[in-house]
Amino acid sequence: MRRSTPAAGTRLGERRGLGGLRALGALGALGACALLVASAAWAQPPGRGAALTHPMSAQQAAPVDLTGYWGSIITQDWLYRVVVNQRGNYVGIPINVHAREVADAWNRSTDEAAGKQCEAYGAPAILRLPEHLHISWLDPQTLQVQIDAGMQTRLLRFAPTPGQMHGPPSLQGISVAQWMPYQEGPGFVGAATRRGMRAHYGWLQVTTTDMQPGLLRKNGVPYSGETHMSENWAVNADPEGDRWLVVTTTLDDPTYLQVPYILEDIFQKQPDATQWDPSPCSLSH
Numbered sequence: 194m195r196r197s198t199p200a201a202g203t204r205l206g207e208r209r210g211l212g213g214l215r216a217l218g219a220l221g222a223l224g225a226c227a228l229l230v231a232s233a234a235w236a237q238p239p240g241r242g243a244a245l246t247h248p249m250s251a252q253q254a255a256p257v258d259l260t261g262y263w264g265s266i267i268t269q270d271w272l273y274r275v276v277v278n279q280r281g282n283y284v285g286i287p288i289n290v291h292a293r294e295v296a297d298a299w300n301r302s303t304d305e306a307a308g309k310q311c312e313a314y315g316a317p318a319i320l321r322l323p324e325h326l327h328i329s330w331l332d333p334q335t336l337q338v339q340i341d342a343g344m345q346t347r348l349l350r351f352a353p354t355p356g357q358m359h360g361p362p363s364l365q366g367i368s369v370a371q372w373m374p375y376q377e378g379p380g381f382v383g384a385a386t387r388r389g390m391r392a393h394y395g396w397l398q399v400t401t402t403d404m405q406p407g408l409l410r411k412n413g414v415p416y417s418g419e420t421h422m423s424e425n426w427a428v429n430a431d432p433e434g435d436r437w438l439v440v441t442t443t444l445d446d447p448t449y450l451q452v453p454y455i456l457e458d459i460f461q462k463q464p465d466a467t468q469w470d471p472s473p474c475s476l477s478h
Contacts, residue, residue, distance in 0.1 A: 256395025
């Protein structure tokens with residue numbers, strides 16, 4: 194019984210004859226070999242003759258370098274991210290009726306007097322602020338993200354121990370990370386590519402839980418301790434050679450959000466620490 198072939202292959206055979214189909218088959222075989230070689234190289238740690246089964250650390254396996262200093266580029270929602278809004282301005286956040294009631298009753302002076310300024314600097318909100326990031330490897334399995342706004346630190350763990358998987362709720366929560374292979378598509382990579390940027394060969398997926406309740410904006414918009422946060426961190430380069438870190442975040446909060454809240458934050462690679470400026474948490478600026 195003759196197998197049917199894809200239409201593309203049939204058209205190629207019609208144009209080029211049997212020789213074209215044989216060439217296509219040869220290219221396919223070469224591609225398969227290249228894929229096997231690439232897979233072996235991915236699994237093999239540095240060092241001549243190293244065993245392929247030896248696991249690499251997250252630092253060794255990194256398909257892209259996130260380390261260094263990055264400055265936020267605020268081209269979207271400037272009025273809500275740079276300017277401190279008054280109560281009642283909740284544009285762009287899909288809050289429910291309960292969240293609106295909480296936000297309408299919120300009082301900035303009361304929170305400031307209670308020392309709650311850093312509630313607006315938790316993991317779900319921290320990357321929205323005007324700021325700089327300093328990303329480094331704390332150890333071979335942990336990326337450290339220091340943020341000068343509010344002097345906060347996030348730890349992205351690739352191989353957390355059982356004791357690190359859960360713990361008491363904290364401002365930045367517990368973040369578990371894994372490298373993902375590059376793929377084109379909607380969202381952070383696709384949008385960057387359409388803007389003329391060249392995506393690197395992988396991206397970082399981060400899931401964060403165990404967070405304290407806090408504020409999505411400095412005007413009382415709340416998020417709850419039930420919030421689940423998923424992030425994709427991708428690095429792209431434009432034709433001029435500038436590097437851009439694009440972080441796409443999805444927030445799921447069954448307490449205060451009607452639907453998932455999706456955000457995109459962009460950072461530009463800085464040549465050094467010149468712009469790094471640690472500042473304490475504030476609800477007024």
